Amino acid sequence: MSSSVKFAIIGCGRISSRHIDALGKTPNASLVALCDMNAERLAEREAPESVERYTNYHTMLQSRPDIDVVSVLTPSGMHVEHALDVVQTYKRNVAIEKPLAMTPAQGKKLGDEAARNGVQVFPIYQNRFNRAVQFAKDQLSGDGELGPVRVGTVxxxxCRPQRYYDLSPWRGTFSMDGGALTNQGIHYVDLLRYLCGDIKRVNSKMATLGADIEVEDTVVATIEFESGALGTLEVLTSARPDDFEASVSCVAEKGLIQIGGVATNTLEIFSPDNSVCAEHSEEFPTVYGFGHDVVMAGIADAVLGKGAPPTSLEDGLKTISLLHAIYRSDEVGDWVDLADNPTSERLGRPDDSLANLYRTPPEKN
Ligand SMILES: NC(=O)c1ccc[n+]([C@@H]2O[C@H](COP(=O)([O-])OP(=O)(O)OC[C@H]3O[C@@H](n4cnc5c(N)ncnc54)[C@H](O)[C@@H]3O)[C@@H](O)[C@H]2O)c1
Structure with missing residues (x-):
């Protein structure tokens, strides 16, 4: 392999421009190909002239054996199906947008197949790498100023009105998307785990209050961490008329830390010394932030054997298991223990009529 890791992208929708931009800034990576089954969308997506364009990812991977990593940016419910093709048939590494998989079992299968084929799976949780989040991680760790967490809060x-869910058939469905918790809340649920530690059990209640969709747009939950700390979670896209707040906060033994902003980019409170907040904050133009820059560089290094992946598959999958525990608790109306490997009966349920919209068979010669 050359010293520059070659990336291709499947899915040129809303998040793809952030990937293209991040890869353009990564010294040891280059984008060589784009694929979208929608030819118009493929043509519209801006990318350097040298980037090849395909409407069929089989054709792309057959034509370009030099592609090292395929970034899967397709509808959430298709991530594992598309990634399995990449891993099993073409034996390439995959980077996968959130959610990595719709169910823990799907994610485990992908991990097993990747290992069997000698390639890696890279989950993308870009907000972990924001300046404020890294500062919080350090301050909550052994040498930090805050000490152990007592209460973690998300x-x-x-506000996501009906027109947002109407953008594409996959949005707002249990098989392809999940609701406020899986689509928007996942970054915050992941950060709660990342900052406060693993979770022992959860008790949740969900509702659909602001749009005509089958999934939840409103979730509240109570959390008990393995450490004995407690937590609360309030995740909703039913606020109107605007987005009001997106925060993660931790009350710890020696103080409080709170991160907010459009995408956990602003250190709002650091009670030992609030004067450091500005230097640990960043300006983000959109909710996507700049974390993909760090993630792409980390993936390239991991492929070159120069470091651990930005987020391991096992770690990424724990967040999917936590999502399932929160859905399952709502389904059974009681506390749910993560040690029992709870699986929601709704999130990730198969729906071939939707999946068929996004399936790509190999082209006939
Ligand atoms: N990390 C983040 O902050 C973040 C932000 C937005 C979206 N996402 C995730 O990224 C994924 C895509 O989201 P989006 O908003 O860009 O969706 P989108 O609907 O705008 O784009 C999805 C694209 O995938 C294409 N596609 C579907 N099946 C395909 C196939 N078989 N071959 C080629 N192309 C195919 C579609 O034509 C479409 O252009 C979702 O899973 C979403 O959760 C992550």
Whole structure:
């Protein structure tokens, strides 16, 4: 392999421009090909002239054996199916947008197949790498100023009206998307785990209050961490008329830390010394932030054997398991223990009529 890792992208929708931009800034990576089954969308997506364009990912991977990593940016419910093709048939590494998989079992299968074929799976949780989040991680760790967490809190109060869910058939469905918790809340649920530690059990209640969709747009939950700390979670896209808040906060033994902003980019409170907040904050133009820059560089290094992946598959999958525990608790109306490997009966349920919209068979010669 050359010293520059070659990336291709499947899915040229809303998040793809952030990937293209991040790869353009990564010294040891280059984007060589784009694929979207929608030819118009493929043509519209801006990318350097040298980048080849395909409407069929089989054709792309057959034509370009030099592609090292395929980034899967397709509808959430198709991530594992598309990634399995990449891993099993073409034996390439895959980077996968959130959610990595719709169910823990799907994610495990992908991990097993990747290992069997000698390639890696890279989950993308870009907000972990924001300046404020890294500062919080350090301050909550052994040498940090805050000490152990006592209460961890997530509050996401966003507005996603009906027209958002109407953008594409996959949105707002249990098989392809999940609701406020899986689509928007996942970054915050992941950060709660990342900052406060693994979770022992959860008790949740969900509702659909602001749009005509089958999934939840409103979730509240109580959390008990393995450490004995407690937590609360309020995740909703039913706020109107605007996005109001998106924050993660931790009350720890020696103080409080709170991160907010459009995408956990602003250190809002650091009670030992609030004067450091500005230097640990960043300006983000959109909710996608700049974390993909760090993630792409980390993936390239991991492929070159120069470091651990930005987020391991096992770690990424724990967040999917936590999502399932929160859905399952709502389904059974009781506390749910993560040690029992709870699986929601709704999130990730198969729906071939939707999946068929996004399936790509190999082209006939
Ligand atoms: N990390 C983040 O902050 C973040 C932000 C937005 C979206 N996402 C995730 O990225 C994924 C895509 O989201 P989006 O908003 O860009 O969606 P989108 O609907 O705008 O784009 C999806 C694209 O995938 C294409 N596609 C579907 N099946 C295909 C196939 N078989 N071959 C080629 N192309 C195919 C579609 O034509 C479409 O252009 C979702 O899973 C979403 O959760 C992550």
């Amino acid at each position: 509050r996401l109060r966003w």
